[in-house]
Amino acid sequence: MKQILSIFLLCSLLLPSLGTWVWFKQQQKRIRKEVKHQFISEIDVEALTLLVFTEDELTEKLRWEHAKEFEYQGKMYDVVKQQIKDNTHYFWCWEDAKETQLNQKLEQLIAKTFGKKDPLQPQKQQLFQFYKSLFFFHSASWTIPSFSNQNSTPIFGYHLEYQSISKEIKTPPPIFI
Numbered sequence: 001m002k003q004i005l006s007i008f009l010l011c012s013l014l015l016p017s018l019g020t021w022v023w024f025k026q027q028q029k030r031i032r033k034e035v036k037h038q039f040i041s042e043i044d045v046e047a048l049t050l051l052v053f054t055e056d057e058l059t060e061k062l063r064w065e066h067a068k069e070f071e072y073q074g075k076m077y078d079v080v081k082q083q084i085k086d087n088t089h090y091f092w093c094w095e096d097a098k099e100t101q102l103n104q105k106l107e108q109l110i111a112k113t114f115g116k117k118d119p120l121q122p123q124k125q126q127l128f129q130f131y132k133s134l135f136f137f138h139s140a141s142w143t144i145p146s147f148s149n150q151n152s153t154p155i156f157g158y159h160l161e162y163q164s165i166s167k168e169i170k171t172p173p174p175i176f177i
Contacts, residue, residue, distance in 0.1 A: 017113070024106050031098045032069075035078055048080055048092045055087055069096075076100045 051072065053061065063071040068079045077093035084090070 020109065024102070027102055028099065031096070031102060034098070035094065035096055047094070049077070049095055051077070051091045051093055053089045053091070055089075058089060071103075074100070074104075076103065 061072060065071065065076075070077055070079070076096040076099040077091070078096050079091050079093055081092040082089065
């Protein structure tokens with residue numbers, strides 16, 4: 001029974017991450033096929049982007065996915081034609097906007113999952129504090145009477161104090177005539 005429970009807990013922890021990764025790879029393959037079919041159906045040389053790099057820039061500025069696809073300045077490019085002249089590489093590329101957008105979504109998801117700083121975090125925190133102030137009231141804390149004579153030393157980072165909702169009646173009940 002413990003083995004089944006431990007396997008279930010392990011699966012419940014791993015499946016969201018694994019499922020997201022599988023979904024991302026499936027979307028990436030689908031987008032690559034769409035772009036390939038678009039190349040075959042209509043190749044307009046004027047719609048292609050010409051990128052020129054030296055040998056040093058190839059290794060420093062480009063991140064290659066495979067032989068015909070790379071990332072440059074945060075954008076994905078598919079190589080349609082390549083030419084090398086005098087230690088300079090000329091690439092006629094198709095800017096793959098869909099795959100760029102998919103990669104950005106993945107980066108945001110990874111950043112959110114692993115707790116990297118969210119630029120909207122201060123605004124989210126302010127909104128949370130506002131809603132919290134509407135529904136939760138902060139009452140004064142008090143100590144348990146049996147421990148009030150002792151020193152209040154933290155035990156594992158906690159004090160022997162807790163907060164309670166005040167049940168004090170501040171006004172008498174109304175009298176109906």
